[in-house]
Amino acid sequence: MAAKHRAPRGTQDVLPQDSWRWQRVEAAFRDTCARYAYREIRTPLFEDTELFVHGTGEGTEIVTKQMYTFEDRGGRSLTLRPEGTPPVMRAYLEHELGAGGGIRKFHYIAPIFRYERPQAGRYRQHTQLGVEAIGAPGPDIDAEVIALFQDFLGAIGLSGAVTHLSSIGCANCRPALSAALREFFGPKLEGLCDFCRARYETNPLRILDCKVPADIEARQGAPSALNHICEECRDHFAGVRAALDALAVPYEVDPTIVRGLDYYSRTAFEVIHPSLGAKDVIMGGGRYDGLAETLGGSPTPGIGFGSGLERLLLSLGDGASPRGLEVYVAAASPEAREAAFTLTIELRRAGVPADLDYTQRSLRAQMREAARLGARFAALLGEDELKADTVTARDMNNGEQRSVPRPEIVEHLAALCAAQGEAKR
RNA sequence: GUGAGCGUAGCUCAGCGGUAGAGCGCCGGACUGUGGAUCCGGUGGUCGGGGGUUCAAAUCCCCUCGCUCACCCCA
Numbered sequence: 001m002a003a004k005h006r007a008p009r010g011t012q013d014v015l016p017q018d019s020w021r022w023q024r025v026e027a028a029f030r031d032t033c034a035r036y037a038y039r040e041i042r043t044p045l046f047e048d049t050e051l052f053v054h055g056t057g058e059g060t061e062i063v064t065k066q067m068y069t070f071e072d073r074g075g076r077s078l079t080l081r082p083e084g085t086p087p088v089m090r091a092y093l094e095h096e097l098g099a100g101g102g103i104r105k106f107h108y109i110a111p112i113f114r115y116e117r118p119q120a121g122r123y124r125q126h127t128q129l130g131v132e133a134i135g136a137p138g139p140d141i142d143a144e145v146i147a148l149f150q151d152f153l154g155a156i157g158l159s160g161a162v163t164h165l166s167s168i169g170c171a172n173c174r175p176a177l178s179a180a181l182r183e184f185f186g187p188k189l190e191g192l193c194d195f196c197r198a199r200y201e202t203n204p205l206r207i208l209d210c211k212v213p214a215d216i217e218a219r220q221g222a223p224s225a226l227n228h229i230c231e232e233c234r235d236h237f238a239g240v241r242a243a244l245d246a247l248a249v250p251y252e253v254d255p256t257i258v259r260g261l262d263y264y265s266r267t268a269f270e271v272i273h274p275s276l277g278a279k280d281v282i283m284g285g286g287r288y289d290g291l292a293e294t295l296g297g298s299p300t301p302g303i304g305f306g307s308g309l310e311r312l313l314l315s316l317g318d319g320a321s322p323r324g325l326e327v328y329v330a331a332a333s334p335e336a337r338e339a340a341f342t343l344t345i346e347l348r349r350a351g352v353p354a355d356l357d358y359t360q361r362s363l364r365a366q367m368r369e370a371a372r373l374g375a376r377f378a379a380l381l382g383e384d385e386l387k388a389d390t391v392t393a394r395d396m397n398n399g400e401q402r403s404v405p406r407p408e409i410v411e412h413l414a415a416l417c418a419a420q421g422e423a424k425r
Numbered sequence: 426g427u428g429a430g431c432g433u434a435g436c437u438c439a440g441c442g443g444u445a446g447a448g449c450g451c452c453g454g455a456c457u458g459u460g461g462a463u464c465c466g467g468u469g470g471u472c473g474g475g476g477g478u479u480c481a482a483a484u485c486c487c488c489u490c491g492c493u494c495a496c497c498c499c500a
Binding site for chain 2: 006009061062065066083112114116117118119120121122123126127128129130195260270277278279281282283284305306307308309310311312328330332333361362363364365366367368369370371372375378380382383384392394396399401
């Protein structure tokens with residue numbers, strides 16, 4: 001029972017019975033991105049460790065304790081991509097994609113690796129559907145990426161998601177905001193939970209997000225991020241809201257949202273889905289106007305989001321599996337096996353998904369298999385058919401059978417499958 | 426990193442000191458070449474791994490690995 005080898009902790013196999021769900025979501029995302037003119041970018045699975053130390057931020061949770069870092073045989077320190085944005089910005093700068101000015105819009109579907117304790121909706125390897133729009137200061141582009149995501153949710157049929165929006169200020173006003181929060185919580189420090197006392201030092205904004213009842217009490221009257229950001233940030237935020245309203249994109253203002261990465265500024269947003277339990281964020285993102293400079297480029301504004309594919313799938317739940325097979329070819333006698341194999345290949349070459357038994361099982365077992373695989377038709381070959389040079393075609397839905405001359409069977413089944421395929425649409 | 430719950434047949438689980446069970450699945454038969462219904466029969470497990478207590482351990486104790494959920498953090 002205990003298999004000798006298992007998938008590493010926090011990773012999962014996507015088995016054939018589930019992979020079609022992944023393909024559906026990926027296809028919808030690519031399609032939505034194409035309509036919004038975001039072009040696909042693919043960056044390496046691993047990067048120089050320094051890219052994340054500088055880009056993501058030295059003090060962040062990701063860099064200090066979650067990276068899969070290793071040394072290659074040449075002594076280089078490399079890290080499995082723990083988030084999507086720095087590699088895209090790196091590629092943007094490396095290939096001078098911004099040359100000539102204007103905006104460049106990218107999308108990607110990329111595996112992400114973080115060393116964390118696995119839990120519902122949290123994995124050590126997960127997949128992010130992401131978008132990055134580099135080169136425009138907003139606020140209209142900020143609204144666009146949010147609109148894009150909501151359209152995508154509509155395309156995959158996910159309802160019930162709520163978009164939370166805030167502004168976390170810029171490099172100029174954030175220090176003042178932190179100072180105001182420390183001033184407010186300083187006298188109440190004793191009453192806060194252990195975690196919040198730590199947050200007081202590292203990131204006082206997070207205290208506003210704490211769920212401990214006493215802390216919720218303690219923060220009554222605390223300074224709100226949105227009241228303490230500078231004039232420019234306030235204007236920008238108002239611009240984002242106006243653009244979202246103009247696009248009829250629903251959202252909720254939520255000053256408690258916090259971003260865990262150093263490079264975020266101004267616009268910050270999350271999309272949550274109530275079906276997910278503790279890990280209910282299906283998309284997170286924001287503006288990162290300082291990142292390009294941090295990575296050695298010239299000042300370049302940018303905004304993007306990442307969305308966890310596994311969490312999207314969890315919130316979508318189960319659905320009926322699409323039918324895959326059209327024809328199952330069954331051999332009623334051992335002598336017919338070769339003819340069955342030949343017919344199967346002919347069907348496949350004619351564009352008809354077809355399969356047969358390879359283990360010499362009884363006709364009964366073959367028919368059971370045909371039903372289990374969801375085949376629309378069974379093609380039967382046995383002594384009688386070989387003698388008469390025919391094939392018996394059985395409609396698996398109603399059990400009707402007819403004898404078709406062998407030379408016509410491929411065309412006959414191909415036509416039937418095409419016709420039924422049309423009818424289904 | 427912290428805490429809790431759980432690891433018994435392919436799957437879902439019962440058994441909680443005395444020679445391993447059920448349902449579903451799978452295979453076969455009733456139905457001599459025909460699936461999904463019904464009935465009958467059969468296949469199936471180093472009881473996660475290691476150590477200990479005991480005449481005797483799936484069952485009690487310790488360690489370990491894994492899974493799950495929550496905290497933390499985040500997609």
